[in-house]
Amino acid sequence: MSGAVRIREHADDDWAQIWPFFDEIVADGETYAYPAGLTGERARRLWVTPPPDATFVAVDGDVVLGTARSGPNRPGRGAHVATASFMVAPAARGRGVGRALGEHVLGWARDQGFLAMQFNAVVETNTAAVALWQSLGMRVVGTVPQAFDHPEHGYVGLHVMHRFL
Structure with a gap:
């Protein structure tokens, strides 16, 4: 790996690299409320959704280090506020992948004309x-x-986070 993180739109063949860390992160039960036992195809349908949503990957060469998805938080009268979700492969943590994805998604949402970004469910124990x-x-x-039912801490809060774009 070269160490350079590049963000690009998700391509169909990226899922083969996303699925293993998606499955691991969901199985850990510390950050996402997705149900246990998702199949790869069901997980893909939850994560890779059609426009106006967009899915992105952080890559180093051909290696997918992380992924993000973004789009309107709500339909209709709530569609001017974006939301987003992020996953970084455990092996890629500490390399600035989450920051790069976050900066990219905020810029993308601004460019799409969203007025704000809202995260609906950031687990409060996910301090990083x-x-x-x-x-x-x-x-x-x-x-x-x-x-949120955390496997180690029990019931913990979910933060709603917001910023104007």
């Missing part, structure tokens, strides 16, 4: 993610208490 999003201008606007 909370710190990253805060460093990118997001702020916690509320916390839903005991909304």
Whole structure:
């Protein structure tokens, strides 16, 4: 690996590299409320969704290091606010992949004409993610208490985070 992280739109053949770390992250049960036992195809349908949504990958050469998806937070009268989700392969953590994806998605959403970005469910014990999003201008606007069943900490809160674009 060269060490350079590049962000690009997701291509169909990227899923073969995304699925193993997607499955691992969901199985860990620390950051996503997706149901256990997802098949690769069902997970793909949840993550890679049609326009106006977009899915991105962070790559080093041909190696997928992480992925993000973004689009309208709500349909209709809520469609001017974007939302996004992110996953970084465990082997790629600490390389700035999450930051690169976050910066890219915020820029993409701004370019698409969204007025703000809202994250609906950032697990409060995921302190690295909370710190990253805060460093990118997001702020916690509320916390839903005991909304996430964490495998180690039990019921913990889910932060709603927001920033104007």
